[in-house]
Amino acid sequence: MADYHFVYKDVEGASTQWDDIQRKLGNLPPKPPAFKPPPFAPAEELDSKPKDKAWIDDKTEEELEDLEDDPDLDDDRFLLEYRKKRLAEMREVAKVSRFGSVIPISGSDFVREVSQAPRTFGLS
Template identity: 85%
Template sequence: MADYHFIYKDVEGRTTQWDDIQTKLGNLPPKPAPFKPPSFTPSEDSDSKPKDQSWIDDKTEEELEDLEDDTNLDDDRFLEEYRKKRLAEMREVAKVARFGSVIPISGADFVREVSQAPPDVWVVVFLFKEG
């Protein structure tokens, strides 16, 4: 059987007026303060400085190979090429896509325009009565 009970959960540390009144009357224990992580402060390492050509020149071949493994340069290049290729494909499809137009038709034209439309064409009908 399904459980149809609803349990109110809000942002951590927030309470409802009912909970506040019950806490004030002593029926509920006071809620603990919400957890607040310490603020992030970046360390003053050499990694925080921008890297230029001299930084690369100072590295040995082994260090550069390790850095290449860490940064996945090949993956980044592949993803960038794939992104460009996919955007080009999407632009081509957008050029070919056909959209119809809004045309008023009478009741006599309904069968020809709507019911006998080709199967690859979507037809949206807005029925109204003038007056």
């Protein structure tokens, strides 16, 4: 069976006048002290050495975009310049044809090129 009991919890450290009177009379235990978080202390940097070119060369386009938001890399201008250069290199590599050539043909030429194509690549 479900438990429909509900306990109202207010902001931590807040109390009502009724609770204050009951505490004064000894009917309720004293209020616990309010939670106080420990003071902020920045973490020590694990990798304090500067990043070199080889470290960035291994990154893909998506990883380079993620690095733009990385607070550890302070030089945004360097990252933008490097990203542009790296994307240009990747585009140049993509331009090299690896699978032969592409020839635009019309619909009537398609049937001739497909059905009457010379046998190549050792296919029988």
